[in-house]
Amino acid sequence: MTKEYSGVNWLPHISVDCVIFGFHENQLKVLLLKFKNTDVWSVSGGFVKSNEDIDQAASRVLFERTGLKDIYLEQFYTFGDVKRNHDAIQQHAKIQEKIGDSGVDTSFLSDRYISIGYYALVDFSKVKVSLGQMSDKFSWNDIYDIPPMFLDHRAIIDRALERLRWSLDQKLLAFNLLAETFTMSELQQVYETILGKKLVRTNFQRKILSMDILVRLEKRYLGGAHKAPYLYRFDAKKAKAYLSEVEL
Amino acid sequence: MTKEYSGVNWLPHISVDCVIFGFHENQLKVLLLKFKNTDVWSVSGGFVKSNEDIDQAASRVLFERTGLKDIYLEQFYTFGDVKRNHDAIQQHAKIQEKIGDSGVDTSFLSDRYISIGYYALVDFSKVKVSLGQMSDKFSWNDIYDIPPMFLDHRAIIDRALERLRWSLDQKLLAFNLLAETFTMSELQQVYETILGKKLVRTNFQRKILSMDILVRLEKRYLGGAHKAPYLYRFDAKKAKAYLSEVEL
Numbered sequence: 001m002t003k004e005y006s007g008v009n010w011l012p013h014i015s016v017d018c019v020i021f022g023f024h025e026n027q028l029k030v031l032l033l034k035f036k037n038t039d040v041w042s043v044s045g046g047f048v049k050s051n052e053d054i055d056q057a058a059s060r061v062l063f064e065r066t067g068l069k070d071i072y073l074e075q076f077y078t079f080g081d082v083k084r085n086h087d088a089i090q091q092h093a094k095i096q097e098k099i100g101d102s103g104v105d106t107s108f109l110s111d112r113y114i115s116i117g118y119y120a121l122v123d124f125s126k127v128k129v130s131l132g133q134m135s136d137k138f139s140w141n142d143i144y145d146i147p148p149m150f151l152d153h154r155a156i157i158d159r160a161l162e163r164l165r166w167s168l169d170q171k172l173l174a175f176n177l178l179a180e181t182f183t184m185s186e187l188q189q190v191y192e193t194i195l196g197k198k199l200v201r202t203n204f205q206r207k208i209l210s211m212d213i214l215v216r217l218e219k220r221y222l223g224g225a226h227k228a229p230y231l232y233r234f235d236a237k238k239a240k241a242y243l244s245e246v247e248l
Numbered sequence: 249m250t251k252e253y254s255g256v257n258w259l260p261h262i263s264v265d266c267v268i269f270g271f272h273e274n275q276l277k278v279l280l281l282k283f284k285n286t287d288v289w290s291v292s293g294g295f296v297k298s299n300e301d302i303d304q305a306a307s308r309v310l311f312e313r314t315g316l317k318d319i320y321l322e323q324f325y326t327f328g329d330v331k332r333n334h335d336a337i338q339q340h341a342k343i344q345e346k347i348g349d350s351g352v353d354t355s356f357l358s359d360r361y362i363s364i365g366y367y368a369l370v371d372f373s374k375v376k377v378s379l380g381q382m383s384d385k386f387s388w389n390d391i392y393d394i395p396p397m398f399l400d401h402r403a404i405i406d407r408a409l410e411r412l413r414w415s416l417d418q419k420l421l422a423f424n425l426l427a428e429t430f431t432m433s434e435l436q437q438v439y440e441t442i443l444g445k446k447l448v449r450t451n452f453q454r455k456i457l458s459m460d461i462l463v464r465l466e467k468r469y470l471g472g473a474h475k476a477p478y479l480y481r482f483d484a485k486k487a488k489a490y491l492s493e494v495e496l
Contacts, residue, residue: 080302
């Protein structure tokens with residue numbers, strides 16, 4: 001009982017939505033796509049092939065939009081209210097009017113979908129965005145500045161952020177958003193933008209160093225040498241040891 | 249594109265599975281159902297009606313099996329590997345042979361399903377189990393003693409337990425498994441069985457009391473009065489204040 005489209009068999013009523021987070025200019029950003037000729041934005045979504053794991057479908061969608069493979073991707077929640085469908089029928093009529101006559105079949109937009117949400121953490125500098133056939137623009141938006149979104153995509157972003165906050169310490173995720181080496185101040189900025197609040201520098205530094213998950217490297221010389229900050233590298237092995245020791 | 253069965257329209261390829269946890273005899277237990285005339289066990293599953301939210305589907309399944317409404321139910325993960333389907337085809341052939349001739353249509357068992365996992369925390373003493381038409385037996389199994397399970401239901405239980413452990417402090421869930429009043433020792437037993445390890449009594453007591461989420465009541469008199477333990481009651485309002493204060 002699958003649905004053929006572009007020569008592929010898709011599972012009906014099931015979609016995946018990927019919330020793609022990056023870190024740029026001291027801000028957590030999310031990648032948004034705009035439906036052609038409309039003001040409606042969406043996260044990166046797609047469907048599931050009949051012979052494909054849902055995790056594979058999410059990886060494929062991510063690769064199609066960003067050109068990236070093997071990056072941090074976590075399933076966080078599945079969205080399945082009936083109301084999604086009512087909203088879709090209404091929004092579809094408007095989108096169909098704007099982009100339907102360009103030969104793109106948008107009829108599937110008005111079906112009921114149970115959407116499995118994933119979030120990805122990417123190194124912002126490595127992303128090369130490919131627009132799909134439904135979109136004419138992309139944007140890396142500040143997570144605290146989200147435009148009107150398709151269906152419940154705003155709720156999907158909010159919940160992805162909630163999970164990211166929750167997993168930040170539990171899984172030590174912040175390092176996925178940084179380059180290989182970074183200063184303590186850059187790490188603190190990642191935490192601050194994700195948590196949405198300022199942290200006290202000395203407390204933050206003490207907390208992070210007490211975890212013993214970083215390797216301290218040389219200083220980063222920028223000119224005025226006496227103020228040069230140390231560079232650090234995340235040590236996955238130490239992190240594993242730390243996580244296995246965390247107790248009640 | 250729905251599938252009619254017993255006069256109801258169901259979404260194809262989508263199921264919900266509820267892992268029902270209870271606390272009894274100092275142990276965390278999980279409710280299992282056995283397929284008729286087989287040795288194959290499952291958690292409580294069901295499908296999603298075309299006009300039903302997925303959360304409603306999970307609540308309905310829970311109510312059908314336990315007679316309980318308005319209890320703690322949390323979506324924790326969605327299982328969608330293709331391999332589930334291959335396993336289903338093999339297991340279905342055996343189950344069909346055993347129960348198919350009793351007039352029950354089991355053909356849907358061999359379809360591919362994306363299953364949305366929920367776990368429930370119930371007061372063990374209030375559950376009245378109703379077997380469905382597929383099962384001939386139920387059992388409350390110790391979570392560390394699980395028999396051979398249908399499909400990936402063992403993995404579903406393991407991941408539900410992992411989430412429960414994770415949420416234990418984050419959402420103060422242990423109290424859903426206890427009666428309205430309890431001793432500190434009973435609370436410690438809930439934590440110990442969920443976490444799968446012994447805790448130091450003094451540390452546990454200090455930690456819990458420091459949260460300021462309990463109200464201390466009278467002592468529980470059992471006879472030898474000088475050893476009588478205090479009874480406590482969980483205070484949802486205090487808990488809310490505590491959770492909103494928890495910081496990085």
